[in-house]
Amino acid sequence: MDESEDVPKDFIKLKSEKLSVDEVSELVISPCCGAVSLFIGTTRNNFEGKKVIHLEYEAYTSMAETEIRKICRDVRQKWPSVKHIAVHHRLGVVPVTEASVIIAVSSPHRVESLEAVMYCINTLKASVPIWKKLKDKETDIMCLCFHWKQWAAHLSERILFTLFME
Numbered sequence: 001m002d003e004s005e006d007v008p009k010d011f012i013k014l015k016s017e018k019l020s021v022d023e024v025s026e027l028v029i030s031p032c033c034g035a036v037s038l039f040i041g042t043t044r045n046n047f048e049g050k051k052v053i054h055l056e057y058e059a060y061t062s063m064a065e066t067e068i069r070k071i072c073r074d075v076r077q078k079w080p081s082v083k084h085i086a087v088h089h090r091l092g093v094v095p096v097t098e099a100s101v102i103i104a105v106s107s108p109h110r111v112e113s114l115e116a117v118m119y120c121i122n123t124l125k126a127s128v129p130i131w132k133k134l135k136d137k138e139t140d141i142m143c144l145c146f147h148w149k150q151w152a153a154h155l156s157e158r159i160l161f162t163l164f165m166e
Helices: 021-028 061-078 110-127 148-165
Strands: 009-015 035-042 050-059 084-090 092-095 099-107 130-136 140-144
Touching: 009 021, 009 061, 021 035, 021 084, 021 099, 035 110, 050 084, 061 084, 061 110, 084 110, 099 110
Parallel strands: 009 084
Antiparallel strands: 035 099, 050 092, 050 130, 084 099, 130 140
């Protein structure tokens, strides 16, 4: 690939099919980068002493994609050397040991990509409207991947700003 054609890109996908680590990591490879950092979030077999059968994810897709794009913009402001960012999140049932989220970031050096990956997953869990339902042997437990108070405050600010501007 010609380096002049290697413009920074964000790859965002929410899908019900199994996620591929190889596919996501290949999206961010660049000839000008010496680092590709990955985070792979998988379903574990336990939660608070209960045996987990699977997780099930739901999302407000258009809003989730918009929030993930904002995270990518924030990453580029905090770490200008970051080249490519990929965030793939699975929706629907995710069995134990399978990936529910894969985040990949490329940069010329490791520090930027490692810090950016950590920022991406922490911010995704705090601000993106994706819900996680845990299925154990006895019950269904609904968990949220973001904090409702934070999200409500965020929406209130946007609504007030929009009303004020109109």
